[in-house]
Amino acid sequence: MNSEAPPRKIPPPPRKPLPPPAPAPKAAEAAPAAQPVVEAPRSPIHINLTDVHKSFGPKHVLNGLSLEVPRGQSVVIIGGSGTGKSVTLKCILGILTPDQGSILVDDKEIIGQSARDREAMLRHFGMLFQGAALFDSLSVWENVAFGLIQGRKMPRGEAKEIAIAKLAQVGLGPEVGELSPAELSGGMQKRVGLARAIASDPDVIFFDEPTTGLDPIMADVINDLIVKCVKEVGATAVSITHDMASARKIADKIAMIYKGEIIWEGPADTVDDSGNEYVQQFINGSADGPIQMEVLKP
Ligand SMILES: Nc1ncnc2c1ncn2[C@@H]1O[C@H](COP(=O)(O)OP(=O)(O)OP(=O)(O)O)[C@@H](O)[C@H]1O
Numbered sequence: 511m512n513s514e515a516p517p518r519k520i521p522p523p524p525r526k527p528l529p530p531p532a533p534a535p536k537a538a539e540a541a542p543a544a545q546p547v548v549e550a551p552r553s554p555i556h557i558n559l560t561d562v563h564k565s566f567g568p569k570h571v572l573n574g575l576s577l578e579v580p581r582g583q584s585v586v587i588i589g590g591s592g593t594g595k596s597v598t599l600k601c602i603l604g605i606l607t608p609d610q611g612s613i614l615v616d617d618k619e620i621i622g623q624s625a626r627d628r629e630a631m632l633r634h635f636g637m638l639f640q641g642a643a644l645f646d647s648l649s650v651w652e653n654v655a656f657g658l659i660q661g662r663k664m665p666r667g668e669a670k671e672i673a674i675a676k677l678a679q680v681g682l683g684p685e686v687g688e689l690s691p692a693e694l695s696g697g698m699q700k701r702v703g704l705a706r707a708i709a710s711d712p713d714v715i716f717f718d719e720p721t722t723g724l725d726p727i728m729a730d731v732i733n734d735l736i737v738k739c740v741k742e743v744g745a746t747a748v749s750i751t752h753d754m755a756s757a758r759k760i761a762d763k764i765a766m767i768y769k770g771e772i773i774w775e776g777p778a779d780t781v782d783d784s785g786n787e788y789v790q791q792f793i794n795g796s797a798d799g800p801i802q803m804e805v806l807k808p
């Protein structure tokens with residue numbers, strides 16, 4: 511625990527009603543007196559980080575970060591540059607290994623999991639990278655279908671059909687599928703990245719700075735598409751952003767990170783009444799307040 515950390519003020523998160531449980535698969539007809547298969551109830555907390563620590567040498571980046579991501583909700587992590595947002599995301603994705611703490615996904619500990627388990631977990635995740643990160647050597651539809659063809663070994667024809675349908679979901683016609691990413695504007699590239707993120711109907715979608723570098727109108731178009739797509743896929747969403755307009759639009763719950771800890775969290779519509787001076791300074795974009803930028807004085 512960082513002794514300088516401000517007090518946490520965490521109102522209880524809102525709970526959305528859970529979707530009805532998936533029907534149990536039918537027992538094979540030939541199996542005599544088979545008991546109906548009852549699926550274990552899924553935890554209402556989809557991703558649960560508890561007391562996560564991560565240092566790089568002497569630099570403590572995550573200092574006991576705890577965060578609950580309720581199933582089917584959209585959680586947005588806000589915070590300044592260098593506070594540990596991307597490191598948090600990388601810990602959940604298994605790209606970085608925390609030094610201490612616990613990260614449960616579907617009640618399963620993912621810290622220290624085998625490469626095989628991690629691969630299986632990632633198949634349920636979709637990711638929209640900052641800058642879209644499309645492969646220039648592939649056409650747009652091949653980019654969208656990449657995970658289906660490479661990860662799921664789906665035949666190209668079938669994968670292309672899905673890719674075209676996902677492009678339509680983000681408002682792009684089939685002709686765009688034949689273009690190269692280099693022929694697209696930044697806003698179109700983001701949409702293609704979004705189509706790729708939802709291509710395999712993931713359980714969780716991660717958004718890394720989804721609106722950075724876009725003009726305010728295109729940013730709003732992307733925000734609307736994120737809300738629509740997350741709803742259509744029925745996914746849990748975890749986003750990191752500096753952009754408060756985006757956070758307000760796409761979040762059910764907002765969590766603010768500062769010096770590697772969540773210092774405030776609450777329903778998105780309470781962020782203006784947080785009563786937390788760090789949150790207030792961040793959303794007002796003010797240089798005056800408890801948050802001091804670590805910049806060298808000229
Ligand atoms: N692989 C690494 N090795 C050493 N230090 C790292 C590594 N990854 C991140 N850091 C450090 O951890 C701190 C937090 O980085 P992180 O990328 O999480 O910031 P962020 O909150 O995402 O910031 P931004 O908004 O600028 O992207 C930074 O000081 C960074 O230099």
Ligand SMILES: [Mg+2]
Pocket residue numbers: 595596597
């Ligand atoms: Mg970052």
